[in-house]
Amino acid sequence: xxxxxxxxxxxxxxxxxxxxxxxxxxxxxxxxxxxxxxxxxxxxxxxxxxxxxxxxxxxxxxxxxxxxxxxxxxxxxxxxxxxxxxxxxxxxxxxxxxxxxxxxxxxxxxxxxxxxxxxxxxxxxxxxxxxxxxxxxxxxxxxxxxxxxxxxxxxxxxxxxxxxxxxxxxxxxxxxxxxxxxxxxxxxxxxxxxxxxxxxxxxxxxxxxxxxxxxxxxxxxxxxxxxxxxxxxxxxxxxxxxxxxxxxxxxxxxxxxxxxxxxxx
Amino acid sequence: xxxxxxxxxxxxxxxxxxxxxxxxxxxxxxxxxxxxxxxxxxxxxxxxxxxxxxxxxxxxxxxxxxxxxxxxxxxxxxxxxxxxxxxxxxxxxxxxxxxxxxxxxxxxxxxxxxxxxxxxxxxxxxxxxxxxxxxxxxxxxxxxxxxxxxxxxxxxxxxxxxxxxxxxxxxxxxxxxxxxxxxxxxxxxxxxxxxxxxxxxxxxxxx
Numbered sequence: 001x002x003x004x005x006x007x008x009x010x011x012x013x014x015x016x017x018x019x020x021x022x023x024x025x026x027x028x029x030x031x032x033x034x035x036x037x038x039x040x041x042x043x044x045x046x047x048x049x050x051x052x053x054x055x056x057x058x059x060x061x062x063x064x065x066x067x068x069x070x071x072x073x074x075x076x077x078x079x080x081x082x083x084x085x086x087x088x089x090x091x092x093x094x095x096x097x098x099x100x101x102x103x104x105x106x107x108x109x110x111x112x113x114x115x116x117x118x119x120x121x122x123x124x125x126x127x128x129x130x131x132x133x134x135x136x137x138x139x140x141x142x143x144x145x146x147x148x149x150x151x152x153x154x155x156x157x158x159x160x161x162x163x164x165x166x167x168x169x170x171x172x173x174x175x176x177x178x179x180x181x182x183x184x185x186x187x188x189x190x191x192x193x194x195x196x197x198x199x200x201x202x203x204x205x206x207x208x209x210x211x212x213x214x215x216x217x218x219x220x221x222x223x224x225x226x227x228x229x230x231x232x233x234x235x236x237x238x239x240x241x242x243x244x245x246x247x248x249x250x251x252x253x254x255x256x257x258x259x260x261x262x263x264x265x
Numbered sequence: 266x267x268x269x270x271x272x273x274x275x276x277x278x279x280x281x282x283x284x285x286x287x288x289x290x291x292x293x294x295x296x297x298x299x300x301x302x303x304x305x306x307x308x309x310x311x312x313x314x315x316x317x318x319x320x321x322x323x324x325x326x327x328x329x330x331x332x333x334x335x336x337x338x339x340x341x342x343x344x345x346x347x348x349x350x351x352x353x354x355x356x357x358x359x360x361x362x363x364x365x366x367x368x369x370x371x372x373x374x375x376x377x378x379x380x381x382x383x384x385x386x387x388x389x390x391x392x393x394x395x396x397x398x399x400x401x402x403x404x405x406x407x408x409x410x411x412x413x414x415x416x417x418x419x420x421x422x423x424x425x426x427x428x429x430x431x432x433x434x435x436x437x438x439x440x441x442x443x444x445x446x447x448x449x450x451x452x453x454x455x456x457x458x459x460x461x462x463x464x465x466x467x468x469x470x471x472x
Contacts, residue, residue, distance in 0.1 A: 160344075161348045164342060164346035166335060167339070168336075168339075168396065168397070169333070169336030169337055169400055171332050254311055254314075254331040255316065255331040256312055257312075265295050
């Protein structure tokens with residue numbers, strides 16, 4: 001069974017729902033109409049564009065091409081991580097912390113899955129590599145952005161407590177132990193929760209897509225389990241790396257809290 | 266313990282400050298709000314970046330890990346911070362705190378189990394002094410230690426801190442807005458001018 005193609009008319013029917021929500025938002029003065037319109041427009045344009053790119057990519061399994069697309073995805077995700085932080089580390093370093101952590105975790109996990117688990121020939125077969133990396137990056141990005149935002153914001157709010165603990169002779173790691181723990185947890189909890197709820201509360205997007213596309217439910221489920229494990233590992237490693245690096249930037253070599261490295265958004 | 270020596274200390278656009286406080290000596294520090302008294306204490310506690318050198322007895326600040334310096338040269342901030350539920354959780358070993366100290370500040374050993382959220386500002390400040398002394402510091406930097414206390418507790422705290430200094434040969438740097446208090450506690454006084462300049466005035470007898 002193939003997938004039933006959707007016409008522009010079908011999509012415009014769905015867009016009517018978003019339009020209705022926009023009207024409701026306007027009546028309720030939620031002030032979200034503009035953002036809703038821009039986001040709906042962005043999702044349409046971006047997805048149509050990436051559809052065209054993937055169409056070309058899938059017909060030419062070229063490593064350089066796959067690598068370039070991956071890098072573009074990484075850079076955009078890195079920008080997004082920075083944009084989502086209320087207080088971020090100044091300059092290129094702040095961008096590098098998030099992006100570097102995403103690169104290390106997502107790319108390593110994606111490479112492991114492609115080369116060892118799925119083991120298609122070549123390992124970078126774009127039909128597998130791009131969607132897999134996309135899902136990994138998307139989730140890792142959310143986790144890292146959440147945890148870094150939590151880390152810097154809590155540290156800012158509790159700066160007096162942290163300095164009091166330093167004054168009592170605690171090391172910088174001891175003084176921010178709980179803040180660090182909570183930041184890492186906040187980045188990992190969403191994926192842990194969605195693993196726990198998968199199948200019971202929601203049917204994950206990729207699996208739904210595969211089933212709609214005609215795959216057997218059991219094949220779709222196995223891929224979904226693989227993806228869940230990969231996302232969990234990628235997000236977890238990414239969050240731990242990002243928070244560890246962020247903590248290092250927030251203290252100097254004499255273990256003094258250096259909040260001036262933060263910049264308000 | 267012994268002498269605290271500060272040599273050409275600079276921080277932000279302030280200094281250089283040079284200052285020696287002998288063991289058992291209390292130096293009072295007064296000055297207008299915003300003149301940089303607290304900043305000076307923070308720099309001596311190595312909590313802010315600074316230039317120059319500092320030494321407590323044989324220990325050179327730059328040669329020891331920062332936590333070790335801060336345990337030895339303890340700073341009491343003007344307002345104490347607490348982050349756990351009960352008082353005793355903030356101490357390494359609350360049961361080892363001297364009963365005399367507790368009694369002198371108006372507490373008994375029951376206070377360990379008290380909820381921090383129920384403490385008054387004054388109680389927190391007095392307990393913060395005990396918490397600071399738990400490390401057996403070799404120098405004390407006190408930023409308005411009695412600002413939130415009533416008259417009886419002010420006397421008790423002054424007595425406890427001076428006793429600790431004299432008994433253990435520990436230098437004290439005591440910031441206060443109350444000139445009368447400095448007359449009572451300090452052996453000599455320094456005044457910090459709004460431009461950050463430090464001048465000496467007044468001398469009392471020692472321990």
